Amino acid sequence: MFASLSDFARRDPLGFIGLMLVTMILFAGLFGNWLAPYAPSKIDVPSRLLAPSWEHLMGTDKLGRDVFSRILAGSALALQIGVVTVGLSVVIGTVLGLIAGYGPRWLDSILLLIFDTTYSFPTVILGLALVTLFGPSTTTLMGLVMLFLIPAYARLVRSSTLAAKGADYVLALRSMGASSGRILGIHILPNVIGPVIIVACMDVPAIIALEAGLTYLGLGVPPPAPSWGRILEEGTGSIREAPWIVVAGGLPIILATLGFTFLGESLRDRLDPKRKGRA
Amino acid sequence: MTEPLLHVRDLSVTYPLRRGPLDMMTGKPGRLEAVIEATFSLQAAQTLAIVGESGSGKSSLGRAILGLETIAGGEVRFRGQPIGPASLASLRREAAMVFQDPVSSLSPRRSVGQLIGEPFRIHGLTNRDVKAEVLRLLALVGLPGSMADRYPHQISGGQARRVGLARAVALDPKLIVADEPTAGLDVSVQAEVLNLMRRLQDQNGMAMILITHNISLIRHVAERIAVAYLGRIVEEGPAGALLSAPAHPYTAALIAAQPHPDPDRRRTAPPILGETPSLLARPKGCEFRSRCPVAMDICASQAPLSRGDGTGRVVRCHLTADKETGT
Amino acid sequence: MSRDVASIEGLSVAFGRPPTQVLALRSVSLTLRAGQITGIVGESGSGKSTLALALIxxxxxxxxxTEGAIRIGNQNIAGLPEARLRAIRGARVSMVFQDPMTALSPSRTIGGHLLDAQHRDRASGRSALRTRAIEVLRKVGVPDPAAQLDRYPHQLSGGMRQRVAIAMALLGRPELLIADEITTALDVTLEAQILHLLRELRSEIDGAILFISHNLGAIAEICDQVAVFYAGELVEEGPVRDIFHSPLHPYTRALRDCDPARIEGAARHLPSIPGETPVVRAPPTGCIFAPRCSLATELCRTKVPVWAAIAEGRGVRCHLAVSKT
Known part of the structure; x- marks a missing residue:
C-alpha cells in the first residue's frame, strides 16, 4: 500500500478521487441524519419550491421539504441497498463459488444449475412478481438484487477456484497433507477474491442507480422514505418550476457511480500480486 | 533382503474422458490409461530415476505414489503398509514432493517464510519454534534468512527451487518425489540444485524418485533407472548397466538421441524416427513397435511381458525374451 | 569465403530508461554467412533472443x-520505419519460434498458413502456391503433405507443427532463417529429428541459418560457427571445433564443463558456475563475468576487456585469454 495519502494522490489520481468520493458518501450515509439541517420529511407548505439559498442549500420541493436534507438522508438508504446488499452477496457468492469449484463434481453440477436458473430470469419481470407478492419495500428490493448478484459472484469465484484447484501449489499442499478447509481458506481464497471485489465495487453504483430506476417506476422503496430515486421522480413533476430538484437528485447518483468505478479500477491494478511490490 | 521402503506393484492410473454421443458411436475410449501396471521397489537412501518423454505417464506415476491420483489398479506399499485413506496422513508426513514449476507450486500470496513453515502448521507441530525452523531450512538450502519475507513472484527461478526443496525436507521425510526438479534451469545453475539434493539426501538418508526427461543427467544422480513409454515401464534396472548396455530398443534410442556436446561425435542420422503415438491410439502388440528399428513379426501380434534377467534388470521386449530362450 | 548475408556491427540495445534501464546487448559484432549455421549459445539473460528480434x-x-548497425545484405535496418521492416520480414529474414503449440493460429488450416506465408507472391495462381506449399512440406519431412493442408494445427503433433512452422519460414525464400530455441519444447527423440532437418536445409537454402539454443549438445550437433553470449555481451566466437575443443573464455569453458552429458561415468558432485547472471543497468566497470570467474584478477575487476580478434571468425573478450595468446 502507499506510504501516504499525498503519495497515493500523486501516483493514482483517479483512484484517489474515487476513494475521496466513496469516503464522502459513506460519511453522509452514516451521519447524514445528524448533519441534515432540517428533518428530511418535515413538510412546510408555505416555503414550497424555494430556489437554492443559504437557508436551503438545494432549495425545497413541492411540499416544502429541504432537498439537501433529503439527499443526505437518502444516502443512508443508498448505502444500505448498494453497499450492504453487494457486501452480503459477495460473502454468500464467494462461499458458494468456493464450494462449487473445489467440491465434488456432482455438487458443482447442482449449484451451477441453480445459479444458471436464477440468473436467467428477466430482472424487471421477476421484480414485478416479487413486488406483487411481498409489496414494495426496502427488503424486497434488497432480496431481488441479491438474487441476481449472488449467482454472478458465485460463478466468478467458481471459475477461478477451478483454475486454482488444478494449480501446482494446491497439488503441493495436498501432497503435504493439508486439509481442504486450510487449502480453501488460506491459499485459494486470497487468490480468487480479487476479481469479485473489483466487480462488486463496480456493481455498487449500478445497484444504486437500479434502486433509483425501480423507485422511479414505483417498484422500489415506498414513500415517504427519502431515496435518491424518489427525489428524482418527484423532481421531474416540478421540473419547470424547480429544475434544481432533479439536478440535486441526480448529482449523488453520478458522484457515487464515478467514485465506486474509479475505486474499482484502482483496486483492479492493486490486487494483482504481480503488479504490487515488484522489486 | 530387507523390506523395501517403497514397493509399487501393478500400479495403474486412468483418467475418465468426457464423451459425447458421437464419440461413443465412433468408439472413442472412455478413459485414458496414463500408467499401466507399473512395478518397482525402492530401498531407503536410494535414488530411482523415472525417465520418459511426453505421454510416458512419468508424472502421473509420481503423483500416484503420493496418493495424489486415484489408483485404478495395483498397490503402493510404503514401509510395508499399503497406501489407502487410513495411511495417507502419515505418508504425507514422511514423503514430500518437489514440483517441476517452482514458482507455480508456491502459493502466490504467502511469503517464503509462511510457505516453508506450512508443513509444520499442517501437521500441528506448532509446539516447535516454526520461525527458527524456517531459518534453519533456509540456511540448509543456501538462502539468506531475509528471504523469508519475500513473495514467490519476487524471487528467481533458482531461488524458488531452493524454497521448494526447503519445504520438502522440512519434516525430515523418508522419501522425496521430484518431478523435473531442474527443468527450465540454466545448465550452470542446474548442477547446483542437483548437488544440493544430493547433499540433503546424504544428510537425511532419504530415498528419492527423480522424474525427468533428461537422460544425460540421471547417470550422475540415480542408482536405478526406470524407462517409461506410453504409460508402461519398458526397462528397469541398475543405472550403470542400463545406460552402458540398454536392453530395450527404446532405452537405446533415448540414450542415442541425446546430442553430445562435442562436434566430433555428431550423428549422421537421427537415431529414431516418428513420434510417440497418442495414448488414445495405442499400437497393437508391442506399443513401441511403430517406431522400433528392430521390430519383428511377433511384435505386431503379441504384447511382450516384463521379464527379469536375474541381474536386477526387468525388460519388456520380445527381443530379449528370444535371447534368453536361445541360450 | 562465402557471401555475408547479415552482419551486426557494434550493436547495443537498451530496454527502458535510466535508472531502471536494462542494457540487453552491448557492442555486439557478428557476421552471418551464406551456407553456414551460426549457433548462438547463452543462458537466460544473455541477450540471445534480443539479438534475434533485432535481426528481424x-x-x-x-x-x-543505442548504437551500431544491423545489416541485412547492404541495408541497415536499425531504426527503419515499420512499413519498410515489414518488407524485410518473411522475405529476407524469417523466424521460427520456440513453442510449436502457440506459433500457429488455432482457427486457420495448415494450408491457410502456408498460403499466407506466400502473400507477396501475387503473380502465381492459387494452385501454383498450393503446389509450392506441398513441395516445401515434403522438404521438411511432413508425410502425405497434400492431405495435411486441410487440417488444423490441433490435429497435428508437436513435431509436425514445428515442421509446418519451418515450412512457413522457408516459403518466403529468406536469406536468413532464425531458429530461436526451436527444439526446447520438443522431446529428445524429436529434437534429434528436427536438428537433422535443419542440417539438411543448410545446403538447400541459399542463405544463412542462425540457430539459438541454450543446449550445448544441439549446438555442437549442427553448427559451423558458434557465438557465446553472456549477460548481453559476445564473449567468444569461433568455429564449432575450436569452441568445444579449445575454448578461450573461462565462461565458455565453465559452461561446457557443466553439461552433464559431457561428464563420463557417474559424478557424485557436478560442476556448476556459482552465482547468477547479472541484470546490467549501467555500463560495467570491469569484465562482466569477473564476479563468477574462478580465474578473475584485479585487472578483470577494474578494466573492461576489449574484443580481441584472433583470426577471421575467431575472437574473445577476456584479459586472460588475450595475454596467453
Missing part, C-alpha cells in the same frame, strides 16, 4: 538501439 526488426517498443 521485431524489437519491442521499450527497446532502443
Amino acid at each position: 526488426g521485431l524489437l519491442p517498443q521499450a527497446a532502443r538501439v
